[in-house]
Amino acid sequence: MEDAEIVALYFARDEQAIAQTQQKYDRYCRYIAENILSSDEDVEECLNDAYHKAWNTIPPQAPTVLAGYMGMLTRQIAFDRYRENRRVKRGGGELALVLDELQDCIEDRSVPSVQETAALQDTLNRFFMQQPSRTRIVFLQRYWYGARVEDIARSLGMSQAGVNTLLCRTRKKLKKFLEKDGIRL
Amino acid sequence: MRAQAAFEALGLLSPALVLEAAPEHIPVMMKRRIAMKKKLCLILAAALLVAALTAIVIGTGASASPRDGRPISDAPVYIPMDTYTDIVERMLVNIGREDLFVVDERGHFDGSYMYKEYRRLDRSGEEVGDLFFILRFTAFYAEPLRLDKEKYAEQIAELEKLHPIWAVTEDICPLDISVTPKEEEFIIYCLMAYAGFTQQELVELYTELHAMVEASDVENKEEILATLPPIPEAYESEEGEEMPEVPDMPSFDEGAQAIG
Structure with missing residues (x-):
């Protein structure tokens, strides 16, 4: 249907x-x-x-x-x-690892206003639209879906080290991008 | 708390981006482990098969130019966007235009997203800080996506003036259901010139394409084979025949100035 x-x-x-x-x-x-x-x-x-x-x-x-x-x-x-x-x-689990990795990516958060949320949404969308498709998929597989690095690597035919490197670089790029846009959460 | 905030913030991403990475795509992505040429071969086979069948069914032949009102299939073939993105990204790297990025049409299914991007480009190219590069084959989806085709055509025409490479991708796109042998030759040329495919890779790709059709159970196999492009080796033997010239890429500044 x-x-x-x-x-x-x-x-x-x-x-x-x-x-x-x-x-x-x-x-x-x-x-x-x-x-x-x-x-x-x-x-x-x-x-x-x-x-x-x-x-x-x-x-x-x-x-x-x-x-x-x-x-x-x-x-x-x-x-x-x-x-x-x-x-x-x-508890531990995969999400605890995911959250640990994201720790430095974004600043501490108070309750954002509607405008701040909209600005953040726009910035995030712009950032990811500028990334190569594979980068987006790897990053979102990890941080949106919470998939394990080894599963991402296996599904994309990449090495785990390759996935980790790509994630690390993208986190840094995202952080810079957010800072450049003056995003404060 | 920071990490939780970041995780929550990602929840704001557009569904289009999220679905691109959805697990449903995993089986498709696993196919990436197959060599690029094989992946392309599958796509070309599927697309050209549809093209050939469409041409036979609707009786339009294969002479219409893509820009002269190409027929739009009633049953569009939805080919994973990632594959095209790969091709184009590889092409951009090879021509040293890593500053460009691809906006795919995955987010355009509501028929408005694409216009948002266009408007952004029309208003001020600098606003996005980069040159937009939109795959032409989205035109193929104009009808099923309920887009305003006339407006879309106007926008395409404007963009084509600014970015000749736009036209190149159109010709690379194997979804084009009105590919002529000459255009097919141009596709081969573009695959080599822009995407860095070697002659050997292309020979393997097209050989496999022919073999797939040969091995298929489709009716009118001979007719379909007759509409397929010849294996690229044939081009090598045609001496003296000039390939189309590679269009020059305008700089982003030039593009932005032209937009005004």
Whole structure:
């Protein structure tokens, strides 16, 4: 079923919308959640929350790219759950490594204004659009999806050292780019 | 906290960029381990097969110029953008224009994103700090993307005046369903001149392309084969035939000045 048809089901308040979303994007959302959360139970709850949130937010939201929307919801919910878990017990996992690597990339953050968020969004999009496709994919595989370096290397036919080098360079470039744009979070 | 802020900030990225790196693409990217020529071969085979079939079905032949109202297929073939990006990036490196970057059309599916980029270029090239380089084959998607084709055509015409290399990519693009033998020759030339393919690589690429069609189960195989480009070795034997000239690249400043 096409995305537009699924979204139409949401608008019609037809519960088939969730079933169809699940059928089409469960693997994708599960991949995101599993990279962030270590417990199967947490992953399942995260996915249920994501579908529930989709149901509650469409409408008024009308995503044209449902995969992007579901991915964004899943990532945010998974990350919220990760932080909640960390409050109870500091854990490791792949995301802890991902966060360690990102440590120096961005400055400490207070609650940003709408304008600051929009500026950051624009800057990030501009930065990544200027990067070669492979750089974008490697960086986002690692820092958006939380994929393991060895998996990225294997999927792209690169060495792990190559992936790490590319990530390191891109983090530095991103930091400079943000500074140049005066982004302070 | 800083790291968490950074991780959260990445959540603001456009879905187009995020989906580009989505796990669904992993199987495609794994194919990158295959040599570039093989990857290209697959694409060329698929695209030319569609081209040949389309030409046969709609009976337009293969003589129409891409700029003279190319027919748009009712069933566009969605080929992974990464592949084209690879080709173009390789081409840009080879011509020493690493300052250029590729804006792919992945984010343009809502029919507005592309215009945003154009407007940015039209207003002031300096605003983005670099020269935009947009793959021409997006024109092929104009219809399915519900773009304003007339406006799009005007913008393409304007950009072509500024950036001759734009036209080069159009000819490189194997999606072009109206490739003539002469244009195909130009594609080969461009692949060599810009992307640094060796004659041997091209021979292997095109040999494999022919072999794939030979091995396929399609009907009218002979007709399709007749529409495929000859293996490049044939070009070597045609002495005295001049290849098209390589267009000069305008500098970014020149481009920006021309925009006004």
